[in-house]
Amino acid sequence: MADPAVDSERFRQKFDSFSEIGATDAGGVNRPALSDENKQARDRVVEWFEDAGLDVTIDEMGNIFGRRDGEEDDLAPVLFGSHVDSQYNGGRFDGVTGVLGALEVVEALNEADVTTRRPLEIVCWSNEEGVRFQPDMLGSGVFCDVFDLDYAYAREDKDGNTFGEELERISYKGDAPCEPRDIHTYFEMHVEQGPFLEQEGLPVAAVEGVFxxxxxxxxxxxxxxxxxxxxxxxxxxxxxxxxxxxxxxxxxxxxxxxxxxxxxxxxxxxxxxxxxxxxxxxxxxxxxxxxxxxxxxxxxxxxxxxxxxxxxxxxxxxxxxxxxxDADPFHEACIDTVVAAAEELDHNYTRLVSGAGHDANYLNKICPSSMIFVPSVDGISHRESEFTEWEDIVVGTEILLEAVQKRAAE
The missing domain is CATH 3.30.70.360 (Alpha-Beta Plaits)
Known part of the structure; x- marks a missing residue:
């Protein structure tokens, strides 16, 4: 049985195809939460999750989960993913890198016919950006009991549309409860959205915490x-x-x-x-x-x-x-897992703190969590010219694959 390996070409084809949804003339994407374009992106996520053999569940906040059974399926799962909503006229890499990278991890495990001890779940969170409905990280916030469900449903955009109404309009108001449950570990791969990694010439960082x-x-x-x-x-x-x-x-x-x-x-x-x-x-x-x-x-x-x-x-x-x-230090054992994965794969890395908020902030309240950063060219994010070299995304995904397997073996 071969070791699981990231297929760069397969991953790139999915990424490029996904980037066409809500594409802007300047090379970015426009997929704000619960927009028609965000619905199209969600539909594609569900389709690809199902194609990968995942059991798809959508909760009351429109968070999308894709579950892969483990050898001991009653154990708490390793959860990993990010989001696919964007800023208005935002970048192609923000959030999507983490969701599609997580999908590539599952594809690699499938191809190698590897079953992890713990079950795995990929997640695509609702309204991470907070650009249309404030506050940000709303889907993970309700999931982690930071926000009340009724409060989230009542959030309004500038046109007076509520989050709950728009969730129903795009048919993503699911039946599964959006509430804390037993999660063994949460990982999130994301573009750095700052200049440090590129300035240091490094392909990846283990994230120690968030501002x-x-x-x-x-x-x-x-x-x-x-x-x-x-x-x-x-x-x-x-x-x-x-x-x-x-x-x-x-x-x-x-x-x-x-x-x-x-x-x-x-x-x-x-x-x-x-x-x-x-x-x-x-x-x-x-x-x-x-x-x-x-x-x-x-x-x-x-x-x-x-x-x-x-x-x-x-x-x-x-x-x-x-x-x-508040500032949020991540779980030391999860950070160490990312570091160990980078060292075993012989990838250069550093440890740093994130200046941007992420869904991992809230997941860190209910389970051990950490993040993996890949570089942002010129430190640019939240605009159409956002860019990350594909080789760096592959390195980050390789480390995510290794880290997920390590935690899922526990």
Whole structure:
């Protein structure tokens, strides 16, 4: 019996075919959660899972599971996968690499006629990105009892469509309960979404943990007026206050922690006209660090900056911290499994911390978890030019295959 081996050509054909779903002219994909394009991607996942002999289950949140029996099928399974929803006009590699890489692991085991001691399950999580329905990682969050099912169903997009309604519309509101259950191990392969691996010339990383973060929503309420006749000293300009806060975010990240990052990523202006003073601005603030104290200090400082900006412009304001996730160290034995797999396969590697959130954050709350990173060219992600060299994806999948077999043998 031959050892299981990744078939690069078979894997590449599936990846290229999948990239055609929701493809954009600039080489990316547009498959936001529960869109028609996301449904097409889900349909393809289910089809390929079934073709690989997996028993497919869809739960109440639309999470898709494909189960492969083990020699001792009553043991807790090794779970691995990622997501196939995308940012608006996002990249081809984000999430999909982990789902299709997991499928290639199963294909390799099938081809070698290898049955693991523990059962295996591939998973495709719902709404990891959080771009259409906030918060992100919603499917894994409900599965791990972080969010209530009714709360998740009630999330609305900007057009007023709820997550529950859209899940039914695309026929992916399954019958299986979405709740914690006995999982032996969770692995997730993902593109790094940062520059470190490429800068170091390394093909893979064992991920030690994930940054903690705070998401905030801020609204300034001023007074609309004509842009011409209104004297500067009589203005209550919500955009000016917003600009002050944006600059403060940059200052805070330079002083509150060495790895602290901050972003104002979404801004909505009303009435948004060239000749009208902005009356209302709603915007978001995102702070992240592996140091929870640094995140909390940054949140405290930006609240003060928001208050001061409102006072200077004579504005009312609202502030809400819509999400706060602590830094999350992964399970040491799972990290060591990834390291051992890389060493046995003679692949160069490093250990690093992720600045982006992933479904593995929540799985880590209910079972031992870790991640495998492969490089992002130029550190680019969440845009159409996102790219990872195919050879690096294959290396990551080889390590995933080895790591899954090690944990499934326990």
């Amino acid at each position: 903690g973060f705070s998401w905030m929503n801020v609204t300034f309420e001023g007074q609309a007026n004509h842009a011409g006749p209104t004297p500067m000293n009589m203005r209550h300009d919500a955009m000016v206050a917003t600009s002050d806060v944006i600059q403060a975010v940059r200052r805070i990240t330079a002083t509150e922690g060495t790895d602290l990052v901050g972003t104002v990523g979404s801004v909505d202006v009303w009435p948004n006209a060239i000749n009208v003073i902005p009356e209302t601005v709603e915007f978001t603030v995102d702070f992240r660090s592996y140091d929870d104290d640094a995140v909390d200090a940054a949140v405290g400082r930006i609240q003060q900056e928001i208050e001061w900006a409102a006072e200077r412009e004579g504005l009312d304001y609202e502030f809400e911290q819509i999400m706060r996730v």
